[in-house]
Amino acid sequence: MKIIYCSLLFLLFAACNTVGDDTDQQQQAQINLLKKQLSRSYRPGMGEFMLGIQMHHEKLWFAGQARNWLLADFEIDEIEEAINNIKTYNADRYEVNSISMIEPDIDSVNNAIINKDTAMFRSAYIQLTNTCNGCHFATRHGFNTIKIPDTPPVSDQAFKIQ
Template structure:
């Protein structure tokens, strides 16, 4: 047996766990963790009245929601993609308007409907114990949110 055959046999015999066996819930939790970070930074930017930064995190949040819809459209028979369409996406409209109008006061108020929606969906999916807050009082990041 030459080395090429050896490598072939080693690789062919390797028992890689099929990807489908990974629980989808773990993946959804990770995707949600990213969404949480983006939401927190959106809240900090909005609170600081930083329109450009809020616009950035608004866009990133919406991208993340679309990513969740694509990568975890269903979770334990819960239609995640559908719920995001009906509940989550519309909740960002007020923030979109505030960013377009460059209105700092509106920017601060627009975070609440978003956070309310996070919690509404957690309740609807039997995860009401995960309670999200806007949390703009403390900045835990090594980042300035000032305009």
């Protein structure tokens, strides 16, 4: 009788162990699948973030010129967000080591916006633009020269407060 019990117990134990193995295998398969999906998920490149920054940099100028401080605040926030995204999503690019140089200039633009000061805004914007070029130069992208825009980048958005 004892032997039968023991055998039954052994069988039960073995069965449980097999179930455990199956679950482990299933979990590993799921992890592998997730890893594969993650490696294929879309991650914008640094150049794409820069294109966004370029547009916000242009709009920022016209918003500031029109003393549209809410819009200017929005645009500088978008630039800041894109800079942070570059740090997160393009961490493998060596150029990211230089990106913090723009942060004090973003602060100065923010300051000018808070103070609603056009002269301060103008000089902060020029300094910001110089640093865009400073970083391009430092990262061997000096051929991407940024300047103060002459004309609004789009015609379907009002920069003056309506």
